[in-house]
Amino acid sequence: xxxxxxxxxxxxxxxxxxxxxxxxxxxxxxxxxxxxxxxxxxxxxxxxxxxxxxxxxxxxxxxxxxxxxxxxxxxxxxxxxxxxxxxxxxxxxxxxxxxxxxxxxxxxxxxxxxxxxxxxxxxxxxxxxxxxxxxxxxxxxxxxxxxxxxxxxxxxxxxxxxxxxxxxxxxxxxxxxxxxxxxxxxxxxxxxxxxxxxxxxxxxxxxxxxxxxxxxxxxxxxxxxxxxxxxxxxxxxxxxxxxxxxxxxxxxxxxxxxxxxx
Amino acid sequence: xxxxxxxxxxxxxxxxxxxxxxxxxxxxxxxxxxxxxxxxxxxxxxxxxxxxxxxxxxxxxxxxxxxxxxxxxxxxxxxxxxxxxxxxxxxxxxxxxxxxxxxxxxxxxxxxxxxxxxxxxxxxxxxxxxxxxxxxxxxxxxxxxxxxxxxxxxxxxxxxxxxxxxxxxxxxxxxxxxxxxxxxxxxxxxxxxxxxxxxxxxxxxxxxxxxxxxx
Numbered sequence: 001x002x003x004x005x006x007x008x009x010x011x012x013x014x015x016x017x018x019x020x021x022x023x024x025x026x027x028x029x030x031x032x033x034x035x036x037x038x039x040x041x042x043x044x045x046x047x048x049x050x051x052x053x054x055x056x057x058x059x060x061x062x063x064x065x066x067x068x069x070x071x072x073x074x075x076x077x078x079x080x081x082x083x084x085x086x087x088x089x090x091x092x093x094x095x096x097x098x099x100x101x102x103x104x105x106x107x108x109x110x111x112x113x114x115x116x117x118x119x120x121x122x123x124x125x126x127x128x129x130x131x132x133x134x135x136x137x138x139x140x141x142x143x144x145x146x147x148x149x150x151x152x153x154x155x156x157x158x159x160x161x162x163x164x165x166x167x168x169x170x171x172x173x174x175x176x177x178x179x180x181x182x183x184x185x186x187x188x189x190x191x192x193x194x195x196x197x198x199x200x201x202x203x204x205x206x207x208x209x210x211x212x213x214x215x216x217x218x219x220x221x222x223x224x225x226x227x228x229x230x231x232x233x234x235x236x237x238x239x240x241x242x243x244x245x246x247x248x249x250x251x252x253x254x255x256x257x258x259x260x261x262x
Numbered sequence: 263x264x265x266x267x268x269x270x271x272x273x274x275x276x277x278x279x280x281x282x283x284x285x286x287x288x289x290x291x292x293x294x295x296x297x298x299x300x301x302x303x304x305x306x307x308x309x310x311x312x313x314x315x316x317x318x319x320x321x322x323x324x325x326x327x328x329x330x331x332x333x334x335x336x337x338x339x340x341x342x343x344x345x346x347x348x349x350x351x352x353x354x355x356x357x358x359x360x361x362x363x364x365x366x367x368x369x370x371x372x373x374x375x376x377x378x379x380x381x382x383x384x385x386x387x388x389x390x391x392x393x394x395x396x397x398x399x400x401x402x403x404x405x406x407x408x409x410x411x412x413x414x415x416x417x418x419x420x421x422x423x424x425x426x427x428x429x430x431x432x433x434x435x436x437x438x439x440x441x442x443x444x445x446x447x448x449x450x451x452x453x454x455x456x457x458x459x460x461x462x463x464x465x466x467x468x469x470x471x472x473x474x475x476x477x
Contacts, residue, residue: 058385059385093390103379103383107382111401120387124389124397125387169387
């Protein structure tokens with residue numbers, strides 16, 4: 001795992017990011033950086049803006065102000081002189097290719113088989129041949145333990161199986177950055193471990209930069225090297241997981257951890 | 263007159279070939295009308311989603327206009343206006359356009375019923391807009407519209423007798439013609455009703471089963 005070294009271009013940089021929904025300010029001039037290969041867990045009470053950060057990074061929400069840089073490249077907006085302008089979709093697509101996401105509700109395409117779900121984007125976005133994409137998909141299916149479900153319809157799978165396919169689907173695009181949005185929250189407790197095991201394996205065998213929002217504190221402690229505690233759209237505390245979970249310094253963090261860890 | 267009953271089987275058998283020929287035209291009109299309605303309806307639904315106001319505004323007006331005026335009036339109007347086009351073709355076209363306005367609503371609902379998560383997953387995979395529509399949204403939306411399509415097909419089928427007004431010889435006008443020549447109306451018209459029922463009832467049962475299966 002690489003850690004933040006001065007002078008390196010960060011994988012992700014938020015500069016004075018503002019996000020409003022109507023009058024509700026969710027993120028208020030937020031600044032933070034994520035170094036390449038970092039595994040960052042975002043924690044904090046609901047409504048603190050964690051998921052919004054992931055959704056902004058996936059361009060599922062529009063910025064209200066500020067900049068997001070991926071590898072130093074402006075992503076959705078940039079300054080031309082003093083003017084804050086939107087970057088057209090064509091240029092966004094280039095940067096978006098480096099980012100992948102796994103959702104709480106899996107969001108597999110129900111009109112496609114497991115394999116079709118995985119090869120759809122490699123074929124139609126990356127321009128891979130069907131054979132090449134299929135070979136890679138089979139590797140990934142093996143990695144997530146779903147080889148025998150290759151030709152199944154998605155509605156024949158359990159939630160945990162669907163999520164493992166969704167992880168394979170995201171990885172098939174070879175993202176530099178992987179966003180994990182409460183990926184185990186919709187799963188029955190007994191399946192959570194399987195999905196976390198898959199993710200742990202990916203964390204150990206790749207150098208993908210990961211940003212995760214999770215309520216699984218033990219998992220966060222396991223895979224992440226940095227934890228950011230959010231409240232009201234601001235980072236209130238930042239530490240390595242060991243420190244954050246055993247010896248938090250901020251009052252708000254102590255309260256929050258006490259509430260979730262019991 | 264004294265031994266003449268209301269129903270005469272010989273008359274019924276005599277008219278049957280004419281009616282079956284008419285039924286062919288009726289089914290033809292329904293199938294071609296529905297094909298036009300399905301394609302045009304989808305195009306209308308997609309055009310209604312464009313952000314440009316000057317596309318949506320006029321289109322909305324045309325759609326409402328077609329929907330708020332009677333099919334019969336539209337048929338006769340088109341027939342009087344388009345003298346060079348064979349009546350049957352006018353019938354296909356008017357039925358198709360009329361039902362396209364209804365089908366566009368079915369498509370709109372079908373498209374909106376696709377969960378937002380599907381769009382989000384497509385964005386997360388960086389799929390281009392066109393590909394997202396073709397490979398993900400439309401296949402799911404169209405599946406949602408199949409029962410609506412079936413219901414409108416049954417209702418279009420039942421409205422084909424209006425083609426009588428523009429001289430198309432479908433089942434109902436075949437019966438009228440037979441009646442005018444023989445002064446026997448009861449048998450032909452009863453059988454027209456039965457033939458309609460014979461086709462539309464099983465079809466509607468099929469549609470209902472489809473609805474249950476898709477629900």
